[in-house]
Amino acid sequence: MSKSADFSPILDHLAIIMDGNGRWAEQRGLPRVAGHQQGVRTVIDVVDECVRQKISYLTLFAFSSENWGRPQSEVDTLMSLLLEFLASQRQRMLDDGVRLRVIGDHSRLSKEVRSALQRAELETANGKHLVLTLALSYGGRDEIVRAARKIAQKVAAGEVAPEAVSAADFEMALDTAGLPDPDLLIRTSGELRISNFLLWQLAYAEFYFVDVYWPDFGPVELRQALESYCQRRRRFGLTAEQTAEGEGLSNNVS
Ligand code: IPE
Ligand code: IPE
Ligand code: MG
Numbered sequence: 001m002s003k004s005a006d007f008s009p010i011l012d013h014l015a016i017i018m019d020g021n022g023r024w025a026e027q028r029g030l031p032r033v034a035g036h037q038q039g040v041r042t043v044i045d046v047v048d049e050c051v052r053q054k055i056s057y058l059t060l061f062a063f064s065s066e067n068w069g070r071p072q073s074e075v076d077t078l079m080s081l082l083l084e085f086l087a088s089q090r091q092r093m094l095d096d097g098v099r100l101r102v103i104g105d106h107s108r109l110s111k112e113v114r115s116a117l118q119r120a121e122l123e124t125a126n127g128k129h130l131v132l133t134l135a136l137s138y139g140g141r142d143e144i145v146r147a148a149r150k151i152a153q154k155v156a157a158g159e160v161a162p163e164a165v166s167a168a169d170f171e172m173a174l175d176t177a178g179l180p181d182p183d184l185l186i187r188t189s190g191e192l193r194i195s196n197f198l199l200w201q202l203a204y205a206e207f208y209f210v211d212v213y214w215p216d217f218g219p220v221e222l223r224q225a226l227e228s229y230c231q232r233r234r235r236f237g238l239t240a241e242q243t244a245e246g247e248g249l250s251n252n253v254s
Contacts, residue, residue: 007254010226013057014050015182015205017197018043020189020213027213033077038215040085044092049219050130051096053226053253057131057179061197065105065139079113082136086120093120099127103175104138105146133179140199147173176201184229186222188214206232226253 018039025035043060050058063078086100093100100120109117117136150173154160160169171177182198182205190211194202208225210217230253235243 007054007252009054009056010253011055011183011229013059013180013182013184014055015059015061015185015198015202016046017061017185017187017195018214018217019187019191019195021215023189024213024215032074035213035215036078036081040081042215042217043085044089045218046222047098047130047132048096049222051098052219053222055130057133057182059103059133059135059176059179059182059198061135061138061195063104063136063138064196065137065142066196068108068137079110082113082134083116086116090120090123093124093127093132097127097129098124099131100124100134101131102134102136103143104136105142106137108137131179133176135197138175139196140194141196143175144200146175170200174200181205184208184225186210186225188212188217204234204236206234223253 021035021039022032023035024038025032028034047058062082067078068075092098100117102117102121106114106117117134147170151160151165151169155162155165176198179201181201181203184207185194185198185202185205186208187194188210190209192209198205206229208228210221210225212221233240233243
């Protein structure tokens with residue numbers, strides 16, 4: 001992967017709801033597992049393209065807290081694919097400077113998956129190009145409740161006064177502590193919802209919904225999403241005048 005191109009990144013943090021694996025497979029008369037397998041290939045290509053685009057943070061919704069309710073065989077398949085992904089991509093992540101981290105409620109994951117994730121996080125800890133965050137057993141509401149509990153414990157212990165709790169304290173208590181908020185959220189598969197993903201962090205993200213199943217998404221579709229992002233004007237509650245034209249988003253996707 002060449003990092004020689006001299007251009008500034010389009011955005012810092014891209015978040016993606018990777019949806020439509022099952023329908024992709026069903027459309028072809030294949031079992032859902034085939035869609036998930038193909039979906040892993042898309043992940044690899046998209047990570048590559050993000051490194052190429054010098055995006056610093058990529059957060060992927062891989063398994064939601066609600067996905068535990070799927071048939072056990074599908075849950076097992078997804079966990080095996082995750083283990084395979086970690087093993088097969090280890091060297092590539094090291095070579096490309098990708099640092100892996102995970103968010104979510106990991107108490108529900110098997111010991112095997114938990115230790116593979118911990119190992120991958122540790123081994124890739126020095127990656128400098130891209131922070132790849134996998135949201136696993138993750139739900140935005142669950143994350144907010146867990147953060148509120150952490151803060152409540154501090155308040156109960158007399159470490160913080162209730163009126164002193166700030167948005168910054170809250171951010172620090174979330175799983176995403178230390179990550180900037182996403183600039184752009186992409187959801188594939190044509191569904192127009194966020195399905196409990198990053199509820200706090202997406203407050204001012206730009207949204208891009210694309211009618212393509214995740215296994216058919218790739219670098220071309222990603223660049224189209226980035227192009228769309230470049231046309232947006234983010235105002236963060238201010239007037240257009242305050243967020244002056246010239247300070248709009250960059251407009252070249254290479
Ligand atoms: C996304 O694809 C992968 C996960 C949610 C784990 P789906 O499995 O949700 O595919 P569809 O939405 O049923 O087509
Ligand atoms: C969201 O997709 C979760 C992931 C992509 C991991 P779902 O397929 O679970 O969402 P819904 O059920 O269509 O809202
Ligand atoms: Mg789905």
